[in-house]
Amino acid sequence: MKDPAAGYFNCSDSERAAFxxxxxxGALYHQFVGMPMDPENVEDVERAIEDSIKAQPFVADVKVHIRRDMIKRGRNIYKYCTLHGEMLDVRLVVRYGKSEAVCRLRYVEDLKYPLMYVEAIREV
Amino acid sequence: MKDPAAGYFNCSDSERAAFxxxxxxGALYHQFVGMPMDPENVEDVERAIEDSIKAQPFVADVKVHIRRDMIKRGRNIYKYCTLHGEMLDVRLVVRYGKSEAVCRLRYVEDLKYPLMYVEAIREV
Amino acid sequence: MKDPAAGYFNCSDSERAAFxxxxxxGALYHQFVGMPMDPENVEDVERAIEDSIKAQPFVADVKVHIRRDMIKRGRNIYKYCTLHGEMLDVRLVVRYGKSEAVCRLRYVEDLKYPLMYVEAIREV
Amino acid sequence: MKDPAAGYFNCSDSERAAFxxxxxxGALYHQFVGMPMDPENVEDVERAIEDSIKAQPFVADVKVHIRRDMIKRGRNIYKYCTLHGEMLDVRLVVRYGKSEAVCRLRYVEDLKYPLMYVEAIREV
Structure with missing residues (x-):
């Protein structure tokens, strides 16, 4: 994909991919956290979030998994549940120019935090 | 559906249905507005929003339509678009006890406003 | 306030106030849940949410309280916290015509649920 | 600030700062777009968004400006307006280790797009 906004950036391809x-x-987390969902219907929510990310530029691949163990605990009195950041396990690959950033969002038990991190930067 | 929270309310069935x-x-609008979406994929977004609403209590029926004419105009330099409140046309039926509220969210040209309104309250 | 959209509604004043x-x-919850905030700065977040609600039509009064006990527990490894629905205690009065709806959003321990409910409907 | 999550990352300081x-x-945009606000009260909204960003790790500086010209046009029948992505002009400096990313979010007329971009990466 040719980038119509390339002229606005002052950074390397790998920094751009990371950005x-x-x-x-950040968008995924703050757009979808809080969303009411049917616990019987989690696959469709995963697909909907993936589609929303794939629609955006430079996304080479994305896999969204919502943790079933937390959904079970999260069912409320009305039998539905709300998407929490802790439930998300996302693997995202962004490609810009000759660089690829392999990133992750998942709840890290050791940190008690839904961490977004860079697993690898690689040339393609 | 038996309502486990009934004891907290002091209002009639029709007021409850409207509430x-x-x-x-309000949830639908503020949860999903801003969501990036693929213009080729609008049906799936409509279904995902409907599913999220149906998961919540007392929803008898819901139909979400995203206006195709506004999506076409809304396509950006990266070929995706963002869900705007003006694009939404929603018809929602909520039933509580013996009352039903038939409600609507749609952009009203005369008011230049995405209006949420009550089309009818009826006994069932 | 004269209501420019009155003609679109088919319901009583009390049903309208509840709606x-x-x-x-619903808007408050889904707009602000997930917001990162400084635990030293909670008063300002409460005011910002109140101001956002007061900007909307028919709001006679609103009081937003964020539970300090939950904020303390909610501090993460980076010393900030994220607004959860469970932290909110909101009292909202909406007036339409001659009716007033006194409503509440708060986490109800007995239900383990952040319940939105109608405390009273009254004539004014 | 010592980073408790440093061990999860495989990238340079400048890539981390950009990430x-x-x-x-991304968080700012998807958290706050859609927020109802009083046009008389824009400074407070700017401060509230800045505070939410500053609460997060590695933020060295942030300045949020909401475009007054667009707010004027955005006033609706009920005299309030809703925060649109196009209204935002944000300058953000993130520091990680010895690298700093100077970034911007603003509506670029030439692209008709609220662009997030990297103005500079520098050593500090």
């Missing part, structure tokens, strides 16, 4: 990946993960 | 409908429309 | 209150509570 | 800046801008 774009950060945008997508 | 619950308002919650769902 | 409008539901919209505001 | 963290992307997260903050």
């Amino acid at each position: 774009e990946a950060g945008i997508k993960l | 619950e409908a308002g919650i769902k429309l | 409008e209150a539901g919209i505001k509570l | 963290e800046a992307g997260i903050k801008l």
Whole structure:
């Protein structure tokens, strides 16, 4: 994909890939956390979030998994549940120019935090 | 559905139905507006929003339509678009006890406003 | 306030007040839950949410309280916290015509649920 | 600030700074767009958004400006307006280790797009 906004950036391809990946993960988290969902219907929610990310530029691949163990605990008196950040396990690959950023969002038990991190930067 | 929270309310069934409908429309708007989406994929977004509403209590029926004419105009330099409140046309029926609230969210040209309103309250 | 959209509604003043209150509570929850905040700065967040609600039509009064006990527990490894629905205690009064809906959003321990409910409907 | 999550990352300091800046801008956009606000009260909204960003890790500086010209046009029948992405002009500096990413979110007329971009990466 030719980037119509390339002229606005002053950074390397790998920094750009990391920046774009950060945008997508920040957007995903703050767009979808709080969403009411049917516990019987989690696959469709995963697909809907993936589609929303894939629609954005420079996304080479994305996999969204919502943790079934937390959904079970999260069912409320009305039998539905709300998407919490802790439930998300996302693997995102962003490609810009010749660089790829492989990123992750998942709840890290050791940190008790839904961490967004860069697993690898690689040339493609 | 037996309502486990009934004891907390001091209002009639029709007022409750209207209240619950308002919650769902306010939630829908502020949860999903801003969502990036693929213009080729609008049906799936409509279904995902409907599923999220149906998961909540007292929803008898919901139909979400995203206006195709506005999506076409809304496509950006990266070929995706963002869900705007003006694009939404939602018809929602909430039932509580013996009352039903038939509600709507749609952009009203005369008011230049995405209006949430009560089309009818009826006994069932 | 004269209501420019009155002609679109088919319901009583009390049903309208309940509907409008539901919209505001649903909006508040889904707009602000997930917001990162500084635990030293909670008063300002409360005011910002109140101001956002007061900007909307038919709001006679609103009081937003964020539970300090939950904020303390909610501090993460980076010393900030994220607004959860469970932290909110909101009292909202909506007036339409001659009716007033006094509503509440708060986490109800007995239900383990952040309940939005109607405390009273009254004539004014 | 010592980073408790440093061990999870495989990238340079400058890539990390760009990644963290992307997260903050994506979060800001998707958390706050759609927020109802009083046009008389824009300064407070700017401060509230800045505070929410500053609460997050590695933010060295942030300045949020909401475009007054667009607010004027955005006033609706009920005299309030809703925060649109196009209204935002944000300058964000993220520091990680010895690198700093100077980033921007603003509506670029030439692209007709609220662009998030990296103005500079520098050593500090």
